[in-house]
Amino acid sequence: MKETLKTKTLSTDGMARFFTILPKETHIDFLRLRKVMATISAILSLIGLIAFAMIWLGQAKLGLEFTGGTALTVELNPPVAIDAARAALAKGGFGDAQLQDIRGTNQLAIRTKTVRDTEEEAQEQLLQLLRREFPDRTIALIGSDFISATVGRELRDKAIWAALFTTLGLLAYIAFRFDFKFGVATAITVFHDILVVLGIVWLMGMEITLLVITALLTLAGYSLTDTVVIFDRIRENLRKHQREPLMKIINDSINQVLSRTLMTSLTTLLAVAVLYLFGGPVLRDFSFVLILGVIFGTYSSIYISCPLLLLGRRRGLTAQVKQ
Amino acid sequence: MKPELFWNLGRLAVVLGTLIVAVLFIYTPWHTPETPRECMIEEIRLGLDLCGGVMLTLEVQMDPEKIVTPEERQRTMERVLSVLERRINALGLTEPQIAQAGDTRISVQLPGTTDPTQARQLVGGTALLEFRKVVRVGTPGETPITEELDEEVLRSHLCDRPGSSPAECVQYVVKKEPLMTGDILSRAEVRINPTPGQGGGAILVALTLNEAGARQFRDVILTLRAGQDPMAIILDRVVYSAPVIEKSLQDEARRRAAISEAVITGQFTPEEARLLAAILSAGALPAEISIEQESIVGPTLGRDSIEKGLMASWIAGAAVILFMIFYYRLSGFVATFTLLLNLVVLLGILAGFKATLTLPGIAGIILLVGMGVDSNVLIFERMREELRLGKVTRSAIDAGYQRALATIWDSHVTTLITSLILFIFGTGPIRGFATTLSVGVIVNLFTVLLGTRLIFEFVKMRKAERLSI
Numbered sequence A: 001m002k003e004t005l006k007t008k009t010l011s012t013d014g015m016a017r018f019f020t021i022l023p024k025e026t027h028i029d030f031l032r033l034r035k036v037m038a039t040i041s042a043i044l045s046l047i048g049l050i051a052f053a054m055i056w057l058g059q060a061k062l063g064l065e066f067t068g069g070t071a072l073t074v075e076l077n078p079p080v081a082i083d084a085a086r087a088a089l090a091k092g093g094f095g096d097a098q099l100q101d102i103r104g105t106n107q108l109a110i111r112t113k114t115v116r117d118t119e120e121e122a123q124e125q126l127l128q129l130l131r132r133e134f135p136d137r138t139i140a141l142i143g144s145d146f147i148s149a150t151v152g153r154e155l156r157d158k159a160i161w162a163a164l165f166t167t168l169g170l171l172a173y174i175a176f177r178f179d180f181k182f183g184v185a186t187a188i189t190v191f192h193d194i195l196v197v198l199g200i201v202w203l204m205g206m207e208i209t210l211l212v213i214t215a216l217l218t219l220a221g222y223s224l225t226d227t228v229v230i231f232d233r234i235r236e237n238l239r240k241h242q243r244e245p246l247m248k249i250i251n252d253s254i255n256q257v258l259s260r261t262l263m264t265s266l267t268t269l270l271a272v273a274v275l276y277l278f279g280g281p282v283l284r285d286f287s288f289v290l291i292l293g294v295i296f297g298t299y300s301s302i303y304i305s306c307p308l309l310l311l312g313r314r315r316g317l318t319a320q321v322k323q
Numbered sequence B: 001m002k003p004e005l006f007w008n009l010g011r012l013a014v015v016l017g018t019l020i021v022a023v024l025f026i027y028t029p030w031h032t033p034e035t036p037r038e039c040m041i042e043e044i045r046l047g048l049d050l051c052g053g054v055m056l057t058l059e060v061q062m063d064p065e066k067i068v069t070p071e072e073r074q075r076t077m078e079r080v081l082s083v084l085e086r087r088i089n090a091l092g093l094t095e096p097q098i099a100q101a102g103d104t105r106i107s108v109q110l111p112g113t114t115d116p117t118q119a120r121q122l123v124g125g126t127a128l129l130e131f132r133k134v135v136r137v138g139t140p141g142e143t144p145i146t147e148e149l150d151e152e153v154l155r156s157h158l159c160d161r162p163g164s165s166p167a168e169c170v171q172y173v174v175k176k177e178p179l180m181t182g183d184i185l186s187r188a189e190v191r192i193n194p195t196p197g198q199g200g201g202a203i204l205v206a207l208t209l210n211e212a213g214a215r216q217f218r219d220v221i222l223t224l225r226a227g228q229d230p231m232a233i234i235l236d237r238v239v240y241s242a243p244v245i246e247k248s249l250q251d252e253a254r255r256r257a258a259i260s261e262a263v264i265t266g267q268f269t270p271e272e273a274r275l276l277a278a279i280l281s282a283g284a285l286p287a288e289i290s291i292e293q294e295s296i297v298g299p300t301l302g303r304d305s306i307e308k309g310l311m312a313s314w315i316a317g318a319a320v321i322l323f324m325i326f327y328y329r330l331s332g333f334v335a336t337f338t339l340l341l342n343l344v345v346l347l348g349i350l351a352g353f354k355a356t357l358t359l360p361g362i363a364g365i366i367l368l369v370g371m372g373v374d375s376n377v378l379i380f381e382r383m384r385e386e387l388r389l390g391k392v393t394r395s396a397i398d399a400g401y402q403r404a405l406a407t408i409w410d411s412h413v414t415t416l417i418t419s420l421i422l423f424i425f426g427t428g429p430i431r432g433f434a435t436t437l438s439v440g441v442i443v444n445l446f447t448v449l450l451g452t453r454l455i456f457e458f459v460k461m462r463k464a465e466r467l468s469i
Helices: A030-056 A082-091 A121-133 A149-177 A180-203 A210-240 A246-256 A258-278 A281-303 A305-310 A314-322 B003-026 B070-090 B116-124 B211-223 B247-255 B270-282 B299-328 B330-352 B359-388 B393-425 B428-461
Strands: A004-010 A014-020 A069-077 A098-101 A107-112 A138-147 B044-046 B053-061 B097-100 B105-111 B129-137 B151-156 B171-175 B185-192 B203-209 B231-235 B238-241 B261-264 B288-297
Touching (some): A030 A180, A030 A246, A030 A281, A030 A305, A069 A121, A082 A098, A082 A107, A082 A121, A107 A121, A121 A138, A121 B116, A138 A149, A138 B299, A149 A180, A149 B288, A149 B393, A180 A210, A180 A281, A180 A305, A210 A246, A210 B359, A210 B393, A210 B428, A246 A305, A258 A281, A258 B299, A258 B359, A281 A305, A281 B299, A281 B359, B003 B330, B044 B330, B053 B070, B070 B097, B070 B105, B070 B116, B070 B270, B105 B116, B116 B270, B116 B288, B171 B231, B203 B211, B203 B270, B211 B247, B231 B270, B299 B330, B299 B359, B330 B359, B330 B428, B359 B393, B393 B428
Parallel strands (some): B151 B238
Antiparallel strands (some): A004 A014, A069 A107, A069 A138, A098 A107, A138 B288, B053 B105, B053 B288, B151 B171, B185 B203, B203 B261, B231 B238
16 A cells, blocks of 8 residues: 555635545455455454354363462562472472463463362462472562352353344344344444454464453454445445445445545554553463454454445345335 | 633633532542552552452352242342451451342452452351360371261361371361350450560460350360360361360369350461461351452552553553644644643543443543544534634634534444443453543543633634644
8 A cells, every 4th residue: 555645626626635644546456365264253253153162161271260260470589480389389299270471571370270279379379389399499479369169150140141242232233223134244244353353362272261341342343334335325326326236235335435444443453462562471462362353353344344335135135225 | 601601711710610620529638648549540449450359249149948939039138248347357368348239149359469368268158156076086197087977077277278288187087966056156366475484475266255255164074085185276167276175274163164265276276266266256157158350469469450451551642642732733733732632531430430440440541542532523623624724713713513412422422332331230350441432531521611712712713814734
């Protein structure tokens, strides 16, 4: 995309000069690539479906809040090699503990799904174990979380309910807002976005935490908006140019609102990218999911939702927008 | 006055009024100085994930045979709550929050503390106080055994003190049947032993017994052999001290009808004594409590989160503003004005409704910075399009506004659906995200419909020939 500055003389209003990242009028044939894109999206969605099944079966890397267990972050001064810490914990009966260095600090994140006889024990034992094994280090507790198996199950149920109600709520809105064919296309697009992002998250081995689920649900709402912008224009043009081929109308519509689609995505992307880079470790996965969401939400509003309108007979579309 | 001007002045008044109210909520000049400031940025309350502290979710274990009806359950919950409140308040923490969360759940938030042991002890024990006869005192490090059915072995509280070695641990063989239980107690407090010499200056927990308890205590003293039989003072199956009844006390018991005072000398640290007195004074819990969820955020982690969150907010805000001004020129300033108005009103509402700002809540604000300007983008792009079609400034502004409105509503309603559902199902920090997002979306709609509109209305009134967009 070349940066151009377009000037146009208007008879009534002097000069209207806009700074754009796109040429004033684009005529990109987006639909030409529809089969390639459909294939890519189908594969990505399939991965998403597999990820969904794995999560459902408990095979995915679920966050502590869903499985129950103990996590703590400690600061060791001077730092300890992660292998030494792992060996020390294994000696104390925490062989299942996962350890992770926190970049740029002397901090160590430890998590274990072992729930001991009493709730406080795992955390207390881990701390004492570290103090015993590394007596020459100062060990400070930065933070810790304990979640019982019961609460884990409850949070999992709550997350499922939240996902279900978000889906129902958005579907209800789509049904209220759109005619049948546009509505179905929008719904498919939203599901596509969630599945694709979920698939990528799963492939990357990212932990499915409450925050990740929250981000996924947030992006569902966002993805819908992107599609709405283009669909509104297609409906407008279907009414205006009833003789033109559907393919041309859709392509023109995408081109007409292209700068809008890109600009809204860019501003949001800018914000979530900053969050990813500067928001600290707690929000990193969350903002990563949102970044993916913005990218795929934009992609799908062009390459998924629009080609879906081509399926079936045109009359279904035009009849709907006529009233 | 022209109707157009009238409406615009009305809009201006609403926008300015909201702005002033919001700013007053954020910087309340008349705020009371006694409210603790640690967990606040101006008048905005921070969540425990930002200011540090201990958060607990407790489950009250009700015996299904004893507690049957919903009324009984609720009564038990209320008693548990009041006991916990008394215990926690006795510790003098700043703004502890205790609330029922669901049928049998209680949520406890202790800002400022990061010592989990204190919090756990506070809620952990039922505080069943017993006085029992000691059969045998084990030597330090020994684990005594008993074969009698009416006896059992209990540990001293010193055994579980952090840093104590097993070799120092004293265990006791005690009778299972208590001589007296905690219902005899009316008050417990921390004292320093005033007698000079051995034991002088030591920290004691003094028990004041009620009338019936004092009579009972006298009788118990008389059944024990002076100078020989130790009596264990046991709280939740842990021995705190096992004094031998002195001859002088027994003589006094013979002379009087009641003994209303007793002391526990347990080699306490001041914190231990304070905690023990708090637990004893608050009375026993009517049911067992288990910790279902615990989250500790140390002060460093909290501070780090605030710093990172604020920094990300500033950078995101600056980046989006610069981008908008770069791309839309003067109209970019309109978007900036909307954005700032948006943020101030959002923070004002958070402060006014005493909502809690969490780290995900800050993430929600940053997300709103990005999504909020989208409404302006939609309007601006439509205006550009209208201008390209050759419309004059006035009608381009009107058309841009009118045509973009439907899409703006769509984006706000969909985000609101998601965030309200997250608010209903979310807990803790996630709810903070849902709060800022849902409030922010509503505020954004307001600022776009009124704030942005207002500026363009004034542009229209100036009869501008050109629109810098």
